[in-house]
Amino acid sequence: MNTELIKWPKSRILELFDIENPIVQAGMVWVSGGKLAAAAANAGCLGLVGAGSMNPDLLKTQINKAHALTQKPIGVNIPLLYDKTEEQIKVALNAGIKIFFTSAGSPKKWTPFLKKEGCTVVHVVSTPEFAQKSQDAGVDAVVVEGFEAGGHNGRDEITTLVLLQQLQNKLAIPFIIAGGIATGSSILGALAMGAEGVQIGTAFAATIESSAHENFxxxxxxxxxxxxxxxxxxxxxxxxxxxxxxxxxxxxxxxxxxxxxxxxxxxxxxxxxxxxxxxxxxxxxxxxxxVSEIKEILSCTKLVHKLKMEYLEARNRIL
Incomplete structure (x- = not known):
């Protein structure tokens, strides 16, 4: 089965990020450095450098590393609750970043500034209410994350499947779903239920290019x-x-x-x-x-190929 011929459903996400696949590699702490972001980008996805665990100098180094490894667009994920947020944003802008994923705070403070700088802004939320508030704040898209996701989660403990139903036809901007997405069939289900893209963390954390320790x-x-x-x-x-x-x-x-x-x-x-x-x-x-579905350590290229094969197989089963 030739995955190069895959035709994804219509998605504003593909155009928004100039990517081939409606897949975002999550910007995770201690895992998502420049090597992973570049590898995800080269595999046709949006790669993100995770700034949450980086001081500004390290963030600059990792962005430059990513740019040295790919000519394709990459972004950064910056939590908004730290005192280093402003410096991280300036470092990223100076390094040529035009795609910002923000999280762990209100998008109202930085979205207008980033939009004036000509950037694409996506905010990460865990409820339909915060998705609507993010849209009102002027972001271009939202990542809505179910509590199956790794790391820090929303207090409401809403699952990904429920969020998909709660968000269907509720937003004018596109939404990207996250939390428990690690197979092509789950991508098919998410897109069928109104998401225009998926964000994947765990499966990318387990790739060869991830900076996670081999023990982990x-x-x-x-x-x-x-x-x-x-x-x-x-x-x-x-x-x-x-x-x-x-x-x-x-x-x-x-x-x-x-x-x-x-x-x-x-x-x-x-x-x-x-x-x-x-x-x-x-x-x-x-x-x-x-994480129980992770069985082997793959390169980003092989992971994305696997996801696309699974997507095609799942789609063919229901046609």
Whole structure:
């Protein structure tokens, strides 16, 4: 089956980002560096550098690395809750970035500025209400993420399937769905239900080009259907791969410890220790619920080819 001849359904996302496939590689902390963003772009998707775990200098280095590895468009994902946000945005603009994904804050503050700079702005949300508010703030598109997703999630715990139904025909701007998307058949389902693109995190985190530690990648391949849990709901809900640290968090939550004690247990650098340094016992391993479907470490090119093959097979089954 020749995936090069695939014809995706009409999607504004393809034109908005100038990409071949309606797939966005999520800008994840400690995982999405310039190498991954470039590889995703070269595979016909939108690649994102994840700025959340980067100081401005490192962000500049990773953007330059991506630009050295691809001539295709890439973007950055910048959380809006940190004091370094303004500097990160300026660094990205100076490095030639024109596609900004923002998250973890209100899009009202930076969207007008970025639009004046000629940029495309996408905001990440977890509810239909925030999707509408983002549209009102002037963004070009939204990523709406179900709580199956890895890392930090919305407090409402709305699933991807429910979000798809809640969003159908509700927005004037295109929406990209995320959370639990890791197969071509799930892409087909998402597009059939009104999404104009998908954002994929976990499957890209497990690729050769990901900066995740090899220990973490192998842990993804060994994960079972019930290997992830939503923890730290009192502070900021986060989906983690089960390990010694996650079990300590669960025990603390069962004992109804205070938020201060939870924060003390979390400490600093847990995500870096687990995801980048490969400490599978005491590190914070942020990953999506779909991780049990990751069976091997593929290149981005092979992953995207696999997704397209699965999409075509699923589409042919229902025609």
């Amino acid at each position: 990648k192998q842990a993804m391949c060994n994960a079972q259907y019930n290997s992830t849990f939503l923890r730290m709901k009192k502070i900021v809900p986060v989906r983690l791969l089960e390990n010694d640290f996650a079990q300590k968090v669960a025990q603390a939550e069962n004992n109804c410890v205070s938020n201060e004690e939870l924060l003390k247990l979390l400490g600093k650098g847990r995500a870096k220790e687990g995801m980048l340094n490969g400490n599978l016992q005491e590190g914070e391993l942020e990953i999506g619920q779909i």
